[in-house]
Amino acid sequence: MYFKVDRFPYSSLQVFQAFSLGLIYILAMPSKDALILGLTISLVGMFFRTWASGYPSSQKFFVFGPYRFLRHPHHLGSFLIFLGGAIASRSVWAIGWVMVGTALLYRYMYKEEDIFSKTAGVEFKQYRQQMSSFIPNLIPWPVSKDYSKKFSLSYSMLKGKRRELDVLIVLLVTYGILYSLIKMDYPLWLQFSLGLTIIAAFICRGFFVIWKKNRLNTE
Numbered sequence: 001m002y003f004k005v006d007r008f009p010y011s012s013l014q015v016f017q018a019f020s021l022g023l024i025y026i027l028a029m030p031s032k033d034a035l036i037l038g039l040t041i042s043l044v045g046m047f048f049r050t051w052a053s054g055y056p057s058s059q060k061f062f063v064f065g066p067y068r069f070l071r072h073p074h075h076l077g078s079f080l081i082f083l084g085g086a087i088a089s090r091s092v093w094a095i096g097w098v099m100v101g102t103a104l105l106y107r108y109m110y111k112e113e114d115i116f117s118k119t120a121g122v123e124f125k126q127y128r129q130q131m132s133s134f135i136p137n138l139i140p141w142p143v144s145k146d147y148s149k150k151f152s153l154s155y156s157m158l159k160g161k162r163r164e165l166d167v168l169i170v171l172l173v174t175y176g177i178l179y180s181l182i183k184m185d186y187p188l189w190l191q192f193s194l195g196l197t198i199i200a201a202f203i204c205r206g207f208f209v210i211w212k213k214n215r216l217n218t219e
Helices: 005-025 032-051 073-089 092-121 122-130 153-159 164-183 189-219
Strands: none
Touching: 005 073, 005 092, 005 153, 005 164, 005 189, 032 153, 032 164, 073 092, 073 164, 092 122, 153 164
16 A cells, blocks of 8 residues: 655655764764664664565555555654664764654655545545554454555565665665774764765755656656
8 A cells, every 4th residue: 555645745755864864974973782773673664664665556545565564664664764773873863853853754644644545435544543653553454355466575676666775775885884983983074074965965866856757747
């Protein structure tokens, strides 16, 4: 089950992700224990994202995969990835930013659902009332009878709407850099410059994606 979002929430999400990753680099004071804990949390988030993205999307309401346990497994995965990175950086400010930013963007999940509920019917309203947004339910929702697609790792990583391989690469590079900060003594200006570069790159990428989508829609 996927939700369509308009370009304003999407651009806001890109800005949030950019600043989260940038602050993790700028404020990082990692230790080995923090790195292990953060990486574990991030890998759990990567698991949720990969699982949620491994099914072809549909305009109709179908419940499958991780959506049987919670309404927004992809958002949960993203939150855990950034929270893990912030914990690995051992920065209270980075952790606080991730928590506050997630709380502010949480309302967009409801906006997605409000848009989708106009065409999804009664079943979705029941699903929305009984399933949690972020906390997995112990009792799964039944798989939709008309949905026959199976999970595909290659679709999730390479062919899907969100292409999780890109996220995995960013995750591995991030933890590689954090690990190098433990082993080497980087000058503060280099660490700060790296963070600012990441912020600028992510914001530019987000608006490029929006521009590309708008161009395709007008052709």
